Amino acid sequence: MDRLTLSAIIASAAFLVFLIVTLSWHNDELRPRIWRLNEILEQDPMLASYPYRFRALVFLNGTVTLSSPHALERPLRPFLDRIEPALTGKPDNAPEVQDAERRFRSVEAHAVEMMMNEPDVQTVNWALDRAWYHQNGIELPPPPPLSPVAR
Missing domain, CATH: 1.20.5 (Single alpha-helices involved in coiled-coils or other helix-helix interfaces)
Structure with a gap:
């Protein structure tokens, strides 16, 4: 040539x-659809005003996986203490702590609602945002080991 x-x-x-x-x-x-889903999350005033940015990580077969600072394997309190330092040292049943938890749950539910309003989204899953914890200097236990594949 x-x-x-x-x-x-x-x-x-x-x-x-x-x-x-x-x-x-x-x-x-x-x-890519994932870009458009993230734009929807970023443009929402309620989500934009919250200290944590929920992000769509994966969209596959009608299921969107969103990042979250809270998952079943991680308590919510270390996250709340970081975003609202005035909560540090207060008991879990303190009114301020309860209000912060309600705000988080409300914002989290709103993120799910935003995704479920999309016609091609049927399910929302959560993935623990380990990067957020790392960036904020909060130690996490190692992730659970993967189970061996059945043969």
Whole structure:
């Protein structure tokens, strides 16, 4: 292959990639669905005003997985103490702690509602946001080991 042909192929491929990226960026239908779900979460005033940013991590077969600072394996209190330092040292039944928990549950439920309002979302799952804990210097127990695959 001569140099001119190779240059023409490279230029054509670069133009094609540019065209695809440009069209997908400006056309909602061509942009990845996960990007659009995250935009919905980011643009909601209630979610935007909360100190934690819920994010859509995976969207597959009608199921969206959202990040959360709380999951079954992790208590909510260390998260609340970090975002509201005035709660540190107060008992769990203190009115301020109860209010903070209610606010979190309300915002979390609103994030689920936002996703369930989308016509192609049937289920919402949660994934513990281990990166948030790491970034905030809160130690987490190691994740549970994966179970061996049945043969």
